[in-house]
Every structure is written in C-alpha cells, then in structure tokens.
Amino acid sequence: MTQQQTIIFDGQKAAQKILEEIKSKVSSKDKKPGLAAILIGDDRPSHIYVKNKEKACQFCDITFHKYFLEENTPQKELLCCIEFLNKDPDIDAIIVQLPLPKQFDVEKVISSIDPKKDVDGFHPQTIKDIMAGKPGINSALVQAIREILKQTEQDLNGKKMILVSNCDIFYNTFVKELEDLMLDIEVIFSDNKKLEQKTKSAEILVSAVGKAKFITRSMVKKDAIVIDVGTSLVGKKFVGDVNFEEVKKIASFITPVPGGVGPMTVAMLLKNVYELSQNN
Numbered sequence: 001m002t003q004q005q006t007i008i009f010d011g012q013k014a015a016q017k018i019l020e021e022i023k024s025k026v027s028s029k030d031k032k033p034g035l036a037a038i039l040i041g042d043d044r045p046s047h048i049y050v051k052n053k054e055k056a057c058q059f060c061d062i063t064f065h066k067y068f069l070e071e072n073t074p075q076k077e078l079l080c081c082i083e084f085l086n087k088d089p090d091i092d093a094i095i096v097q098l099p100l101p102k103q104f105d106v107e108k109v110i111s112s113i114d115p116k117k118d119v120d121g122f123h124p125q126t127i128k129d130i131m132a133g134k135p136g137i138n139s140a141l142v143q144a145i146r147e148i149l150k151q152t153e154q155d156l157n158g159k160k161m162i163l164v165s166n167c168d169i170f171y172n173t174f175v176k177e178l179e180d181l182m183l184d185i186e187v188i189f190s191d192n193k194k195l196e197q198k199t200k201s202a203e204i205l206v207s208a209v210g211k212a213k214f215i216t217r218s219m220v221k222k223d224a225i226v227i228d229v230g231t232s233l234v235g236k237k238f239v240g241d242v243n244f245e246e247v248k249k250i251a252s253f254i255t256p257v258p259g260g261v262g263p264m265t266v267a268m269l270l271k272n273v274y275e276l277s278q279n280n
Ligand code: GUN
Pocket: 049, 095, 096, 097, 098, 099, 120, 140, 141, 265
C-alpha cells in the first residue's frame, strides 16, 4: 500500500484567520481590550513568546501592557504588581509568563491573579469551574490543540491519544476540556518505562516535553496525527520535540516547529482576552 500524503499544518495561516476574526470583533467595540504580560528575567524563549503576543495584540488592536521585571525580583514585588493590575480597569487579562525564576512559588503567584482576569485558565478557581463543567476560560494551548485536531478533518471518535508532558500546570484540565471529542486520552511523563510502546500505540500523539528531537520515527505509529507542542532553543533556532524530517514520512498529519502550535496558541490567548473583556 502506498503511503498517503502527509499534511503539514500551517499554524501561521490558521492563526492569522483567527486573529482577523478577533480584530473584526474588537473594531466593533467602543473600548479596546487590554492584556498585561509580566515577564521576569532574561529567559530568551520567553522574551520571544511575549514579543509574539505583543505583535498579535497590535494586529488585533488590543492594548498590550508590558511589565518586564529583573531576574532577582522578590516575590512580594511581583504580587504587588499583580494586585495593581487586578484593580486596573484598563486591564482585562493578565498573563505571568512561565517558567518563573526559582525564588517564586508558582501556585501562589497564579492564585493571586483575579480569576476574572485569568487569561491562561491556570487559576485554581478557573480549574475548579472547568472541572465542574461550568463555563470558564479554557487554556489557550488546549484550545489550539482542539482547533488543530478539527483541521485534520479526520474522524476522531474513539481515537487513542497520548500526551507526553512533564508539567501539570498546562494540562490540569486537558482531558476534561477535550472530553466532548470522545477520544481515549492518556497523559504520561517522558520518563515512563513503557514510553516507546505507549507513543507507538497513539493514533494521536501530542508531545510537550521540551527536549529537541525527542520523538523519533520508531516511537510513532504509522498514519498518526502528531502535534508538537515542545520548543527548545538550539543555537538561534527553535526546534520541536519531534524529529520532524523523520516523523513526517510516516505521520498522516504533523505540526512543525516553529509555525505550528505556537501561533495557534497565541491566537487562542487573544480570543480569551477578548472574551474576558466582554465579561468584565
Ligand atoms: N510559557 C509558555 N507558554 C505559556 C503560556 O501559555 N502561558 C504562560 N503563562 N506561560 C507560558
């Protein structure tokens, strides 16, 4: 049997369409939505991600407020900054760029954001609401994955999905948020003893580990949908978790890095900003 043609997802193009929809909605409102981004330290990828958010906000006419704090900022100072933004009526949404330097208690920081401005969907109150089936902000990343899955145009019902991840914060609500897609989802850590056996069983493989070229061809099922969330900076280039050149030869659908999940996540984040601005 000949291999079907692999679809390489164009995240830039798909994201642009979503940004245009947001821009059009924003233009019909009297008040511009406002997003505040707090970035601590010199982590280069984080600076690039925040820059991408800023560019997307400029395109959509969303006001972007940048707060760049030094690496050794005390937690108290960060909490003060968040408190100030919680009260500012021009700010509809707050994002604290992760990862944070070691001196910070991430849970405490996230909990200090007003849940009404929690654009990431990471606040415990937001998670509680989502898990209880109440309406709330869905994580931008999970929404991006949902949209990418839709664009595969494949029948997803009952498909086995494996998510390889090492970070709970991003995936607390993953299974719940995708529950309506009727997938069979399993979340595993990258040090799972049966890692290769598990990834190879996945009809949909999502990798969010952050190790360059971690997923090799032998770990992927033929004709799988492969969604690469991980990004590592190698020299000056972003590289995904998936060995793209190898894996694209057997996948039915694959997202590249850069230009796949990243732009879609930014677009979904801005969708959340718009939604929050309408609720506040
Ligand atoms: N760092 C990388 N991606 C994200 C994200 O979606 N939200 C936050 N807060 N930090 C990130």
